[in-house]
Amino acid sequence: MAVLGSGGHTAEMLAIMQALPRSDYTPRLYVVSSGDTHSLAKARELEGGSLAPHPLQALEIPRARRVRQSWFSTPFSVAWSVLCSVWCLGIMPLWRTRGQRPCADVLLMNGPATCVSVVGAMWIMRLLGLPTPRMLYMESVARVYSLSLSGKVLRYLVDEFIVQWPDADRSAACYGVLV
Template sequence: MAILGSGGHTAEMLAMLQALPRDAYAPRLYVVSSGDTHSLAKARDIEGGQLAAHPLQALQIPRARRVQQSWASTPFSVAWSVLFSLWHLGILPLWRTRGQRPCADVLMMNGPATCVSVVAAMWAMRLLHLPTPRMLYVESVARVHSLSLSAKVLRHFVDQFIVQWPGADRTAAYYGILV
């Protein structure tokens, strides 16, 4: 499972996914925020001829906060985004597999705001002692000297936190440029 964000986040995530063996990580589930047709189109392009063997699965989750949305209504849209993610990424797949591990073993993310709602949903599953994927956060290659807001929020809630520049955070795992 991979979370795509608009623009650079999508390009980086798809580059990392292309380096992984397709058979070991299939089928893939791409998660995007509502209205992000660009990222889904790019994912379909990357999947290319593999669609027959491993169909592209995509889930659009509601945006936690829209541009110029009032702050008074933001808690409700965030709650809706988390609940939607919990249902569609956690409870529904668990119900479909009759309590077995959901289809995703790994959740990869690189900083789009959408990942905050998804991680909150996965933590709700963990608090209920339900199976969840391992969560891997790879900070965007654009973050050279400091962490993004998403990284600052999520670094202690994911299983593996990686930066691509040593100056971004000296306490995080660093393996060089992964994109």
């Protein structure tokens, strides 16, 4: 499972997904925020378009925060996004398969605001005893000297936290350019 953002976040994440062996990481589920048709189109292209053996699996959740959204209204939109993520990633799949839902092995993220909602949903699911994937956060390659806001929020909430430049966070588990 991979969370796609817009623009650079999507390009980085798709480069990572392309490097992963399909035989080990199939099926793939892409999580995007509402209205992000560009990321879905790029994911569809990576997965082989209409010639792919399986249709693109994507989940659209409400946008956690819009560009230039007021900080006052942000907690409400994030809470709505988290609740929708819990429903779409945990409860609805369990209900459809009558509790026999196989959980994704890993959740890959690289900094879009949407990943904050998804991690919040994963923690709620863990508290409810639902299966969750291992959460791997890779800070964007563009973050050379400091962490993004998403990185600062999620630093201690994910299972693995990786920065690509040591100056971004000297306490990170791993360094190295992945893209």
